Amino acid sequence: MQRIYMYTLVLLLISTSTIAFAQRAEVAVQGKVLASASKAPVDFANILLLAPADSSLVSGAVSDATGAFHLTIPSGDYILQVKGLGYKPYTERLTIPSGKSELTLPAISLSEESVQLQAVTVSAKRPIIARKADRLVFDAEQLSLGAQNALDVLKQTPGLNVSDDGISVIGKGNVIVLINDKRVHLSGKALVNLLRSYTSRDLGQVEVITTPPAKYEAEGNAGILNIVLKKPKNDFFGGSLSTGYRLIKGKSGGNVSGNLNYKQGKTTASLTAGYDRWVYAGGFATEKTYPSTQLYSESATDMLMKSRGLNLRATFDYDFRPDFSMGLSCSYSPDGGKVIRDNDTRDYDLPAKTLKKYALGTDTEESDGGYLATNLHLEKTFPAHPGRKISWDFDYVFSNSKTDDDFQAESFTPQKAVIPGSDFVYSSHGTKRANSFLTNIDFTLPIGKAQTSFGIKGTWSHTENGLHYKRHTEPLLNGRREDISFDEHIYALYADASLPLSAKWTSRAGIRLEYTHNAGTQDGQGRLNLKDYLNVFPTLYLGFTPNERHAFSLDGTVRLERPGFFQLSPFPRYENQYTIMKGREDLRASKQGTLTLGYTLGGKLNFSAFGKYRWDGITQFIELDAVTNQAQYLFGNNETEYAWGLSNNYYFTALSFLQAYLNQSVQYTKSKVRNDEGKGWDNEMLSYTAGINATIFLNHAKTLTANVNAEYGTPRIDGGFKIGQSFRASAGLAYALLQGKLKLSAGVYNLFIKEFTATTTTGGNTIVARNYTTPNILNLGITYSFGAPIRGKQARGNADDVRSRM
Known part of the structure; x- marks a missing residue:
């Protein structure tokens, strides 16, 4: 009976998705949010479309890891407002023309927020901790000062217990580990050895997903750890080499690791x-x-x-x-x-x-x-x-x-x-x-x-x-x-x-x-x-x-x-x-x-x-x-x-x-x-x-x-x-x-x-x-x-x- 119930749900899901994909919005708007200085994508920026009359919210979206966003709205006049943690708010008037099914906006550049104190200008850094819709996001660059590899960065990440036997959340238990949102089907020492082979420079951010979206396995009482690697530069070839030595009660051991990264064209x-x-x-x-x-x-x-x-x-x-x-x-x-x-x-x-x-x-x-x-x-x-x-x-x-x-x-x-x-x-x-x-x-x-x-x-x-x-x-x-x-x-x-x-x-x-x-x-x-x-x-x-x-x-x-x-x-x-x-x-x-x-x-x-x-x-x-x-x-x-x-x-x-x-x-x-x-x-x-x-x-x-x-x-x-x-x-x-x-x-x-x-x-x-x-x-x-x-x-x-x- 339970299998019949599950198969019925599958059919309902597929039919629902088919109907949903057949729907067409009046105008599909897409764009990208970038940092003005580095041209790096700004993720988790809030993109808001407000009514000009009373600034009430008409529609909104959140930028993804590539800075991209998209929303569907009727044609008309709006106030576009973009906000990101550590950046100045961006506001402009926006007209969505009629007769179009889609519209691609020019890239939106956000400037770092700065405060003028007498003759000294202090620029705001990206926050070390950012609370997002389902996770705590830690800036790996600020965590990795003095760290040698990805394992060292995780040791400095709040709330994590990292040892040679694996990774867990202090007081909560083991976590599922993802790299770039893909589960790593390794555990224990095999997982630790893999993380040791990435340098601290390779990491962009560490995400502790406390309320995982439903697409992730329900496994892991303590949640999910997502390690986001920096995206390789275009037309680039490089890597790193590491070696380590360990001494425990007169017994010696060691490790050696390396990685190569290549990106050209597609x-x-x-x-x-x-x-x-x-x-x-x-x-x-x-x-x-x-x-x-x-x-x-x-x-x-x-x-x-x-x-x-x-x-x-x-x-x-x-x-x-x-x-x-x-x-x-x-x-x-x-x-x-x-x-x-x-x-x-x-x-x-x-x-x-x-x-x-x-x-x-x-x-x-x-x-x-x-x-x-x-x-x-x-x-x-x-x-x-x-x-x-x-x-x-x-x-x-x-x-x-x-x-x-x-x-x-x-x-x-x-x-x-x-x-x-x-x-x-x-x-x-x-x-x-x-x-x-x-x-x-x-x-x-x-x-x-x-x-x-x-x-x-x-x-x-x-x-x-x-x-x-x-x-x-x-x-x-x-x-x-x-x-x-x-x-x-x-x-x-x-x-x-x-x-x-x-x-x-x-x-x-x-x-x-x-x-x-x-x-x-x-x-x-x-x-x-x-x-x-x-x-x-x-x-x-x-x-x-x-x-x-x-x-x-x-x-x-x-x-x-x-x-x-x-x-x-x-x-x-x-x-x-x-x-x-x-x-x-x-x-x-x-x-x-x-x-x-x-x-x-x-x-x-x-x-x-x-x-x-x-x-x-x-x-x-x-x-x-x-x-x-x-x-x-x-x-x-x-x-x-x-x-x-x-x-x-x-x-x-x-x-x-x-x-x-x-x-x-x-x-x-x-x-x-x-x-x-x-x-x-x-x-x-x-x-x-x-x-x-x-x-x-x-x-x-x-x-x-x-x-x-x-x-x-x-x-x-x-x-x-x-x-x-x-x-x-x-x-x-x-x-x-x-x-x-x-x-x-x-x-x-x-x-x-x-x-x-x-x-x-x-x-x-x-x-x-x-x-x-x-x-x-x-x-x-x-x-x-x-x-x-x-x-x-x-x-x-x-x-x-x-x-x-x-």
Whole structure:
């Protein structure tokens, strides 16, 4: 029945789009807004057509990333008004002649706003923070002072947590990452390596999309991060080379990367490559207390991790005609590594804490895998009908991994004698292969004053997981093979509409329907307990901008987070013989609704009040056995969470030698964790976080900079666990030479740090986890950028030929 419902909606959408495209406005007006000095496009400028009699709003539009705008209006006389943040307002009288179906206006040039103070003229800069209809936009050029690559820029972007394992929004979770509005189907270290290969000069702006339009996947509880690269200059060839060195507790590693950019005529192309190899030494500990059996156990694990990764990405764009273009991209990221864990677990009798026994174990895990992602994009615009656009995308994503795991442990008496029959052996070979095909078609259509978009998308994924127990202490598992396959099909319909309500009020609303079909088998037989479901994801935005300095917004959205591979895999993973982690194949996606009220002042000061509700939250439920001291970490849709909070951030630029970003947030969280049997625990807590990221200019030319970053957090709740107080600080130096083409950098991460702790109580038993050896990391880096106009090079070559002949 649900499939019939979805197919009916598809037919209705297509028929509606056909009727809408058949409509014809009286006059289609289009134009472009440019900065007068640089001739760069001005995006998000407000274009307003006012009635001459009373200056009431007749129609309006917002310029896109290329500065283009379009609207449909009857012929007649109007007042044209154009406003952009950091620019002087532009006003002129405009006559739309009758008898024409379309009109192209000359380019509109906006001058930077300036203020005369006695004999000194101060020109307004583009704001560091701009609040737009669905996102916060950060000027990458001002963020990147002292930064070496795109990853460094993101580390200085407010609200983001960037590490070698990925990118997330502080206190909210993982994000979907886009580059130039196209999703990057990479994650973890592969994504980090890709971003490290782009220099800071390549970035134009960073957009944190807090209320994503309906065309984007509903995935990602924290929203979407869109990295906008600067558009290459015409007739240009150039690129950059980077290398870095890392030292962690006496273990060295490094990375090298480069990119090339080419644009001539109708062709634009780029090639990015990077290689990363590093070693990490760390560790963690757990403490378990069982009052019922008077048992206390402590376990310490030291880890040595070696990792390597290659990243290749190529893009090609071609404009067949001004109204028809094609884009191709391909990413390939093989990686591998080795992890050695040495574990020491000791059991004590309480209350005297007398040693009862101890176990020593070693786990060696080797892995190889990689990602392959391709995209084909076609786009058609309609010059006779400005604002109308059709685009089509096709994606193919492939990932695979192979893991060999070998664990051996033995238990001893306090007198160091081996306990007979206590040996534990586990050896396995695991595989994973996933293929995904994605396609979507999107329509953009102006209807009156509103700008609408709608589309349809399908995703088909097939995953095969296998595990061979080559050796196992348990006779039932020794030599056993298990194979599980998953099929997931997602069909989506979506629509958005943006409407300027007046010169100061804007609105946007959208809805996305997703139908998900799941199927699976185990060992080639038996259908897994999977369910189909239909979800509705609404989005809403209302903005009020009384003038260029003030911006208010109210937005609401519903998002989801799908389970990852290890959360779905039912195969056990061992920290030691006392700690087992298992996934669950029938996990549902967790969902979260968020409502946010925001205010931005002068592009530097920002406040946000928010409330969120999460249900079907994916978290681990811990089952502790007081007799055997075994802890099982079982993934499930166990958590329901409520949270309310207030966040504030401010960019300080009053001193010429200092630029600092300060942020703070206070949040009340209430969490309830329950397993299928209704067992669990409740937590609630008020938490506070604060941070500063300061760039200090050490010379007048601002080519020598120092950076200091510090973060502090009170105890908080995360995934049903109580997280302890946290603090960390990092510092670095950067020096730019050759007009910024050569950059040298040095930094120490985790210069000061407090160990991470997590605590929970289940069934009267308490478990505490500690990350006790987060190390200091020394980073050294060099980046060189190069490039020149192609025609300029040809001209120099022709001149050399003439001189040779003479």
